[in-house]
Amino acid sequence: MPDGLIPDTLIRVPTLVLWLHVIQSHPDAAGRRADWWRNTTAVVWQLLLHVDSDMVTSPRKGATWELLAAKAGVSRRTFADRLRWLRERGLLHTLVSGSTPRHRPGCRGGRVDDGLGNLAAQYVLTVPRAVLDAMDFEELERLTSTTHPTPQTLAEEPWQDVPWPVEVLPAKPPADLPVEVTCTPCVSMVALSENISPVYAREESGQSGTSPATPERTWPSTVTPENKSQMLQACRRLRDDVPVLRRISPQHLRSLLRSSFSAGATVSDVKYMLNVNPDGRPWGYTDEPRWLPGWIRYRLAPWIDDSGTLLARLPSQAVAEANRRRLREQAERAEQLAEARRNRAAPDPELLAGLRARLEAVRGGVGGSPGKAA
Structure with missing residues (x-):
């Protein structure tokens, strides 16, 4: 399939793991109910199971609305709603619209047979380019390099009644399994003749033991990481x-x-x-x-937007502002106390001179009284 049929804003998903990851981590799906997730997951699994290596749904594998909805266990209305949800978010692109000769243009309401019969809709699994650009490089590399069983392999094995990539073991293996599967754990046998040293809960007294392990240093909870x-x-x-x-x-x-x-x-x-x-x-x-x-x-989302701009003040910023305000008030109070101490240590010179003059006058009056009496 040529990529020219896909809009420039979309890209054909490189792996099914990446496509499933983008759907599950989409912001519009975060607050959905459990029943919505159950039906969406069922539809997505069926799309994964009925795509070719070019990520296009194949009608010859049963990728029709009727069969896919029946296998997913949902109604046609629910199936159409989930396809619409995927298309609106750039996770699915319609290559061929489903049609019948009765409603196809040029067939005159079914009176002209164009030889195409009933055409099933075909979709390509896509992902918006902006989503890939915003993803972490290491996470993107992990999702694109992870290998899983292909949907084609699962479709050829009807005994594995679990959608890709989930794998479980049945409690009782059916008779048509390709290999014998048992859930009983094997018992490891130990030869009694071997010389096995006893295991103690702790070392005996007198043996030189190692020092206690040093606790691992963790990142402080009040420090902002920079790199x-x-x-x-x-x-x-x-x-x-x-x-x-x-x-x-x-x-x-x-x-x-x-x-x-x-x-x-x-x-x-x-x-x-x-x-x-x-x-x-x-x-x-x-x-x-x-x-x-x-x-x-x-x-x-209520705290920070997609561009990294804060929408509200962080708790650490509020604490830092309160600490700065407290330190500023403490400094102002200390300055006021220091000014009061300076005023008490150095009184007004004019007031001090007046008090000294009055003291000298009192002393002079007391000393001159006996002379006048003589």
Whole structure:
């Protein structure tokens, strides 16, 4: 299929893993309900299973609306709605519109047979160029280089009743499996004749033991990381502090939080932004997030936009401003106290001279009284 049929703003997706990742991490899908996700996932799986190597759906493999909707377990209306959602976001492009001789132009309402019969719609899996440009290079390289079983292989194996790339083992293997599958773990046998040293809970007294392990240094929660290495250390600290973030790698978390760190956020700021709105209202927790990257982007959207501009003041910035105001007030108070001490140490010279004159006058009057009496 020539790429000239695809708009310039779109690009044919290089791998199915990348296409699935873009759908699951799309911001418009972050706040959807569970039933919407269930139907969308079913439709997406069927599209993945019925594309050729050129990422185009193949009608000869059953990629028709009726068959795809039936295999996905959704109605035609729901199937059409999910296709529309994918097309509007640049994740699917229509190459051939489905038509019948009755409604096809030039067939005069079915009275003229053009020999094409009923044409099934054909779609190509795409992704917007802007999305690829905004992705982290390391994450993009990982998604484009990851190898998985191809949809063609899954379609040829009807015994594997799980959509690609999920793989499970059935509890009871059916009779037509190509190999014998068992869920019973094998037992490792140990020869009793071998000389096996006993294992103790701790070393015996008198043996020279090693010193306790030094705790690993973690990134401070109140310091803003400046480069990629520091951001990676900060993301490791976040994964240690927030258990839900351990579902993604530190490198992936760094790509999601790069704009926040560049805007001056600290580890404590990120934890606060993920739990509290800018107006102080806490987020409500009802269930574990289904797709963690989309959940993180959704929680950070009220704080920072796509360009990396802060929409609200960070908690660390508010604390720093309060500290500066407190230090300024303390300095002003110290200056006032120092001025008061200087005034007490050096009284007014004119007032001091008047007091001394009055004291001399009193002393002179007391000393001259006996002479006058004589």
